[in-house]
Amino acid sequence: MKAPANRRVVVVGYEVSTSLGHGFARTWARAKAGESGIGWLTRFDAGAYPVKSVGEIPDFDPLAYDFLTERDVYFWNARFIPLTMALCHDVAKGVGLVIDGKNAHRVGALIGSAINGADSYEQNLEGLRNGGPLKVSPFCLPNICANMPAGKASILLGFTGPVMAPATACATANHCIAEAAKIIQRGDADVMFAGGAELPLLPAILYGFGNMRALACDAEGDRSATNPALASRPYSGDRRGFVLAEGAGVLLLASLEYALEHELPVKAEILGQAMNSDAWHYTNPREETITACVRGAIEDAGIAVDEVGYVNGHGTSTRIGDKTEVACLRNVFGKRLPQIPVSSNKSQFGHSLAASAALEAAATVQGLVEGVILPTLNLQIDPEFEGLDFVPDAARRVDVDIAMSNSFGFGGPNCCIVFGKWRG
Numbered sequence: 001m002k003a004p005a006n007r008r009v010v011v012v013g014y015e016v017s018t019s020l021g022h023g024f025a026r027t028w029a030r031a032k033a034g035e036s037g038i039g040w041l042t043r044f045d046a047g048a049y050p051v052k053s054v055g056e057i058p059d060f061d062p063l064a065y066d067f068l069t070e071r072d073v074y075f076w077n078a079r080f081i082p083l084t085m086a087l088c089h090d091v092a093k094g095v096g097l098v099i100d101g102k103n104a105h106r107v108g109a110l111i112g113s114a115i116n117g118a119d120s121y122e123q124n125l126e127g128l129r130n131g132g133p134l135k136v137s138p139f140c141l142p143n144i145c146a147n148m149p150a151g152k153a154s155i156l157l158g159f160t161g162p163v164m165a166p167a168t169a170c171a172t173a174n175h176c177i178a179e180a181a182k183i184i185q186r187g188d189a190d191v192m193f194a195g196g197a198e199l200p201l202l203p204a205i206l207y208g209f210g211n212m213r214a215l216a217c218d219a220e221g222d223r224s225a226t227n228p229a230l231a232s233r234p235y236s237g238d239r240r241g242f243v244l245a246e247g248a249g250v251l252l253l254a255s256l257e258y259a260l261e262h263e264l265p266v267k268a269e270i271l272g273q274a275m276n277s278d279a280w281h282y283t284n285p286r287e288e289t290i291t292a293c294v295r296g297a298i299e300d301a302g303i304a305v306d307e308v309g310y311v312n313g314h315g316t317s318t319r320i321g322d323k324t325e326v327a328c329l330r331n332v333f334g335k336r337l338p339q340i341p342v343s344s345n346k347s348q349f350g351h352s353l354a355a356s357a358a359l360e361a362a363a364t365v366q367g368l369v370e371g372v373i374l375p376t377l378n379l380q381i382d383p384e385f386e387g388l389d390f391v392p393d394a395a396r397r398v399d400v401d402i403a404m405s406n407s408f409g410f411g412g413p414n415c416c417i418v419f420g421k422w423r424g
Contacts, residue, residue, distance in 0.1 A: 055245025078117025245350025272301025315344025
């Protein structure tokens with residue numbers, strides 16, 4: 001195999017769709033204002049089931065895009081497909097990326113999902129039950145293929161480089177970003193779309209997580225019982241579980257030389273990354289391996305531990321998850337941890353499973369660009385975490401040079417990425 005090119009990799013753009021709105025500009029404006037996108041479930045009637053606080057994308061209309069017709073939306077009814085196509089289209093257009101016969105083979109995509117086209121599969125099962133085999137769409141299989149969102153985006157935009165769909169539960173998008181960066185770094189592509197898409201608000205998914213006791217429960221007497229925006233409360237003493245949310249995010253990465261040559265807007269540099277697995281438990285995180293992953297990303301970046309100025313935490317709002325993450329950060333940063341802001345975007349967006357890390361990476365990079373750290377909403381700090389800075393209640397103006405974004409998933413996959421502020 002040829003020797004790696006060892007090129008520098010930068011972030012040149014990003015687009016997201018979250019419970020705060022479709023499009024990064026809308027999401028970012030509302031997030032900076034300290035708003036929550038979490039509300040009551042409307043996608044289906046959950047009856048008396050005690051979990052109704054969710055994050056729903058409020059305003060994505062696939063028919064607003066001229067490349068999507070009513071026929072497309074009917075046949076491609078796994079919603080993560082048109083949503084991913086829209087985000088890839090928007091980020092490419094937004095930065096002025098031209099894809100043509102000269103560079104198409106040097107552009108690729110790594111975009112993953114945890115549940116893939118489960119919404120389409122559910123509709124086909126209903127058709128089968130009610131109408132028999134001929135009511136199963138010939139598009140059933142393509143709709144549930146994990147690689148189809150990235151594949152359809154490549155068809156739309158005309159790029160022919162590597163297209164893959166890694167799936168590592170809630171660490172998926174970070175793995176996609178990290179691996180896409182490696183593809184560029186070693187010289188196998190110049191530009192990569194990277195991220196995740198998730199539309200998990202389906203009965204079986206909600207009830208499954210709820211019965212696992214992983215979700216915030218809107219129980220009588222809880223502070224979220226009458227206000228769903230209070231349900232996601234990472235690092236709080238009364239945290240009760242995460243809030244399931246729709247979301248999708250795509251980062252556009254490029255080699256530094258390509259970005260400068262083609263006048264793409266450089267937002268930040270990917271300085272380092274690390275990934276490993278817990279080999280421990282299918283849902284419970286492992287302190288030793290997550291600590292090693294955080295340390296590994298810092299070492300890969302070639303920086304000192306003291307240079308990290310902000311951590312975008314995984315911060316799901318589960319009892320064991322938040323406790324383990326804080327223990328790992330203490331292991332790595334020691335006595336300096338109280339001076340490092342740590343916040344969780346899931347307090348505003350909810351938890352979008354495979355897409356969450358892409359939303360958080362975009363927020364982290366934009367924070368570096370603007371000198372802003374998004375807050376952790378609803379914080380009533382756990383006494384075990386007293387003295388730590390979780391950026392309570394409101395966004396904070398602070399100029400940070402280096403930030404880390406952490407992501408961990410069911411089954412034990414961990415992935416941490418270090419971003420550096422771009423100063424030209």
